[in-house]
Structure formats: structure tokens, C-alpha cells
Amino acid sequence: MAIIFLAILTSIIGVLSFYLWTWSYWKRRGIAGPSGYPILGSALEMLSSENPPYLQLKEWTKQYGKVYGITEGLSRTLVISDPDLVQEVFVKQYDNFFGRKLNPIQGDPNKDKRVNLFSSQGHRWKRLRTISSPTFSNNSLRKLKTTVEECAVELLRHIEQHTDGGQPIDLLDFYQEFTLDVIGRIAMGQTDSQMFKNPLLPYVRAVFGEPRKGLFLSGSLAPWIGPILRMVMFSLPNIVKNPAVHVIRHTSNAVEQRVKLRMADEKAGIDPGEPQDFIDLFLDAKSDDVELENNEDFTKAGVKVTRQLTTEEIVGQCFVFLIAGFDTTALSLSYSSFLLATHPKVQKKLQEEIDRECADPEVTFDQLSKLKYMECVIKETLRMYPLGALANSRCCMRATKIGNYEIDEGTNILCDTWTLHSDKSIWGEDAEEFKPERWESGDEHFYQKGGYIPFGLGPRQCIGMRLAYMEEKLLLSHILRKYTLEVCNKTQIPLKLIGSRTTQPESVWLNLTPRDDN
Numbered sequence: 049m050a051i052i053f054l055a056i057l058t059s060i061i062g063v064l065s066f067y068l069w070t071w072s073y074w075k076r077r078g079i080a081g082p083s084g085y086p087i088l089g090s091a092l093e094m095l096s097s098e099n100p101p102y103l104q105l106k107e108w109t110k111q112y113g114k115v116y117g118i119t120e121g122l123s124r125t126l127v128i129s130d131p132d133l134v135q136e137v138f139v140k141q142y143d144n145f146f147g148r149k150l151n152p153i154q155g156d157p158n159k160d161k162r163v164n165l166f167s168s169q170g171h172r173w174k175r176l177r178t179i180s181s182p183t184f185s186n187n188s189l190r191k192l193k194t195t196v197e198e199c200a201v202e203l204l205r206h207i208e209q210h211t212d213g214g215q216p217i218d219l220l221d222f223y224q225e226f227t228l229d230v231i232g233r234i235a236m237g238q239t240d241s242q243m244f245k246n247p248l249l250p251y252v253r254a255v256f257g258e259p260r261k262g263l264f265l266s267g268s269l270a271p272w273i274g275p276i277l278r279m280v281m282f283s284l285p286n287i288v289k290n291p292a293v294h295v296i297r298h299t300s301n302a303v304e305q306r307v308k309l310r311m312a313d314e315k316a317g318i319d320p321g322e323p324q325d326f327i328d329l330f331l332d333a334k335s336d337d338v339e340l341e342n343n344e345d346f347t348k349a350g351v352k353v354t355r356q357l358t359t360e361e362i363v364g365q366c367f368v369f370l371i372a373g374f375d376t377t378a379l380s381l382s383y384s385s386f387l388l389a390t391h392p393k394v395q396k397k398l399q400e401e402i403d404r405e406c407a408d409p410e411v412t413f414d415q416l417s418k419l420k421y422m423e424c425v426i427k428e429t430l431r432m433y434p435l436g437a438l439a440n441s442r443c444c445m446r447a448t449k450i451g452n453y454e455i456d457e458g459t460n461i462l463c464d465t466w467t468l469h470s471d472k473s474i475w476g477e478d479a480e481e482f483k484p485e486r487w488e489s490g491d492e493h494f495y496q497k498g499g500y501i502p503f504g505l506g507p508r509q510c511i512g513m514r515l516a517y518m519e520e521k522l523l524l525s526h527i528l529r530k531y532t533l534e535v536c537n538k539t540q541i542p543l544k545l546i547g548s549r550t551t552q553p554e555s556v557w558l559n560l561t562p563r564d565d566n
């Protein structure tokens with residue numbers, strides 16, 4: 049009996065020591081940082097929606113400087129906001145940092161059958177990126193423009209209805225309806241508009257809402273149970289409810305239906321036509337289109353590299369495009385609208401540009417590239433509100449050194465993008481001000497490389513960046529031709545920011561006053 053008791057006690061002490069050893073990792077290395085709670089480290093702070101983690105990182109940077117360490121359970125992360133180090137990790141030493149900071153609950157990037165572009169790494173990432181890239185090429189976007197514009201016109205119809213009689217509206221809600229409609233139609237085979245009646249909307253919203261703390265904490269504290277929890281969530285969706293699982297199942301149904309439809313057409317001898325959406329594009333992606341480099345740096349033992357996408361992988365890609373495309377672009381539009389309403393002179397200058405360049409009812413693809421000031425407004429908005437900051441992370445895949453810091457394999461690097469984007473040594477004394485003009489000279493070298501990263505940097509930079517720009521330019525030009533955005537008594541000034549994965553304004557209530565000069 050005493051021996052059993054002793055064995056249990058020794059095991060408990062062993063496990064506790066292991067956790068405490070990890071918790072003290074940065075202290076032992078002489079790197080400052082918030083220690084948080086024993087064992088948990090800063091895991092709770094990084095999961096708070098009310099006190100968003102990116103703002104917390106900014107506070108810690110003020111306290112500990114441009115390089116500091118945090119732990120979250122067994123995960124250890126170096127937080128950086130020095131442009132040279134950012135450049136080093138994201139570009140120069142990409143071969144040593146080709147993974148992302150992931151919670152095990154998000155799946156194993158080397159084994160998960162449904163691995164997506166965002167969480168994959170090494171050869172798997174390279175293959176997915178190569179297959180997905182043509183989807184976002186100029187040619188492809190030119191074709192998608194018509195659908196995006198149809199969605200913009202449809203949203204205008206709803207705006208007109210809801211603002212009738214001078215009612216203010218929460219533009220965040222409207223932009224979410226817009227971006228979900230766009231991505232549903234270009235990625236998922238949705239044939240007509242689902243605005244204000246889309247049953248998927250509450251689920252995709254919930255993916256970015258209050259984080260499931262228990263789930264993420266379990267992943268940080270006991271990485272090995274991540275795959276088990278995922279299996280339970282997917283096998284018992286009605287008992288263990290999770291919005292992401294619901295969205296994945298929805299995506300899976302859409303892909304399976306398309307596969308069946310195409311097989312039925314093949315049997316009937318019908319030739320495949322133009323790809324309808326991303327599902328078709330991925331189903332059509334053939335091995336010959338994909339050139340794989342035999343790059344040892346990306347090789348992971350035990351990873352089988354097949355060249356054609358499996359149905360599971362197509363589900364993974366469509367899911368990530370749906371999720372990433374929905375939230376980020378709606379937020380960026382919301383912040384731009386808020387900044388325009390609070391800076392009437394900027395708005396007026398933008399309206400003049402739109403009136404000049406886009407006089408006809410339809411805005412053409414080529415006209416979009418003439419909206420130079422609009423580009424400055426969007427860039428400046430994303431400087432002030434880098435809403436996707438937490439995606440700017442990497443995982444060290446091979447021990448190395450960045451600057452004066454030795455980095456162990458398995459250590460995560462996370463950019464404090466909010467600090468970087470308001471650093472006076474990069475942007476000047478007016479860093480806190482909204483000044484689209486700072487981008488007007490076209491000479492963007494006034495900021496250091498690695499100093500502006502709303503879409504990340506290097507080979508893993510956001511693949512949807514140009515689609516996002518196109519959506520925003522099209523919608524804003526349609527809205528601002530017709531309306532002037534004005535603050536109302538419901539507008540939060542300053543905006544209250546929430547969210548744990550992306551930075552969201554709680555609401556963006558504005559008046560849309562019809563322009564009498566048009």
C-alpha cells in the first residue's frame with residue numbers, strides 16, 4: 049500500500065515539476081515577461097474576449113520591451129515588435145519558421161486529414177498554397193468581380209430599406225451579411241443571395257465570438273488530448289456543440305453534393321464546364337498543375353505527399369476561406385467606415401475620387417486600380433486596426449538564433465502587430481493619427497521592412513489580400529457614391545474593441561445620409 053502511495057506521489061511530483069519547469073522557461077533563459085499563474089502561465093489572458101489579447105500584448109510590450117516571453121500551459125512564445133526581428137523570422141529565416149503557432153485543438157498539421165492552408169506546414173502547406181494560389185490571381189479576381197458587385201448592389205438595397213426615414217444602422221452587421229454572401233457564392237456554390245436569411249451566419253459569427261476556454265486550455269495544458277477532443281466533437285456534434293464543427297459539416301455536405309453532381313454529369317456524358325466556385329477549382333486541380341520542390345527543409349518524417357487534393361482537404365480549404373474571408377473583410381470595412389465618418393474631410397476627398405473615376409453605374413475591374421486614395425484609406429485603416437494580428441505567428445521548426453536570441457525548436461514567435469503599427473520610431477510623431485496621406489507618395493519605404501504587416505509577411509502572407517481589397521473597394525465605392533457616413537448618438541467613440549481571435553469593434557452604428565450632390 050505504502051509503495052503504491054509513494055509511486056502515485058512521485059508521479060504527481062514529477063508531472064508538477066515538469067509543468068513548473070516549462071512555466072519558468074523564460075525566467076531560466078533570462079528573458080523578461082509576465083509569468084501569469086503557475087502552470088497556466090498567461091493562457092487565460094490570451095483567451096479573453098472582453099480584454100482582447102492583442103491589446104494585452106501591447107500593454108506587456110510597454111512593460112517588458114520589444115522582446116519578451118510568455119507561456120500558456122506547455123506552449124512557450126516569444127513576443128516581438130522589432131521590425132528587424134519580424135523580417136528575420138517571416139522572411140530571411142522562413143526555412144526555420146515555416147509552421148504557425150497552433151493550439152493542439154486545431155488539429156495536427158502533419159496528420160489531420162482536413163488540414164487547411166492556415167494550419168498546415170512544410171510540404172503539405174506548399175502543395176495547398178500552390179493549388180490555391182491561382183484562385184486569387186488577377187485573372188480569377190476579374191471573373192469574380194461580377195459576383196462581388198452583385199452582392200454590393202444587393203447590400204445597397206438592404207441599406208436603403210433599413211435607413212429609410214433616417215434610421216442609423218450597425219454597419220458591422222451589414223458588412224458581415226455582405227462578406228458571407230460573397231464567400232458563399234464564390235467559394236461554396238451558393239447560387240443566390242442569402243443576405244439577412246443565411247442560417248450559417250450565427251455559426252460563423254460564433255467561431256469568432258467568446259472562445260471556448262475549456263477546450264483551448266485543455267489543448268495548452270495537455271496537447272496529447274487535443275486529437276481526442278477533436279474526435280469527440282466531430283463524432284458527437286449534437287452533444288458537444290461547437291460552431292466550427294457545424295460550419296465544417298456544412299462545408300463537407302456542399303463538397304460531397306458537388307462530387308455526386310459531377311459524377312452524375314460524367315455518367316450522362318456532359319463535359320465539365322467553367323468552374324463554378326472554389327469547390328470546382330479544387331476538384332479540377334490536377335497533379336500536373338502542382339510542382340513540388342524536394343526541399344529537405346520542409347520534409348517531415350512520415351508525411352505522405354500525394355499530389356491531388358482529397359475530398360477531406362477540399363473541405364478544409366473551403367472551410368478556411370469561408371471563415372477567413374467572412375470575418376476579416378467585414379471588420380476592415382467597419383473600421384474604414386468608422387474612420388471615414390469621424391474624418392469628414394478624408395471622406396469628402398474619397399467621394400471626389402470615386403465620382404471622378406467611377407461615373408457609370410457599374411464599377412469595372414480596371415477602374416478599381418485607379419482608386420488610389422481609396423487604397424491609402426484602406427492601408428491606413430489596417431495600420432490603425434490590424435484586426436488579424438494574432439495570425440502573425442510562427443513556430444520554430446529547427447533551433448536557430450534571431451538577433452541575439454537563441455530559439456529552441458518548438459518555440460512560438462508572435463508579433464505584437466498593434467505596437468509595431470503605432471511605433472513612433474517607424475511612423476513618426478503622428479503615428480496615432482488617421483492620415484491616409486502618409487501613403488500617397490507611393491514611396492512606401494518610409495516605414496521599415498517588417499514594420500507594416502496587416503496581412504503578414506513572406507511566403508505565408510495572406511492569400512486573400514487582393515480579394516479583400518477588391519471587395520472593399522467595390523462596396524465602399526457603391527456606398528459612398530450614394531451616401532455620406534455620419535456619426536450618430538449610438539456611435540461608440542472611441543470604438544469598444546473585443547474579440548480573442550480577431551479584433552472586432554463591438555458595433556459601428558452610423559447614419560447613412562443620402563448625398564444631395566448626386
Ligand code: HEM
Pocket residue numbers: 165166167177368369370372373374376377380430435436437439440441501502503504505506507508509510511512513515516
Ligand atoms: C482585410 C482582410 C484580411 C486580413 C486583415 C487578413 C489577415 C491575415 C493575416 C495577418 C494572415 C497571416 C499571414 C502570415 O502569417 O504571414 C492571414 C493569412 C491567411 N488569410 Fe487572410 N486576411 C484577410 C482576408 C482574407 C480573405 C478574404 C481570405 C480568403 C478568402 C483569407 C485567407 C487567409 C489564409 C488562407 C491565410 C493563411 C495563408 C497561409 O498560411 O499560406 N484572408 N490573413
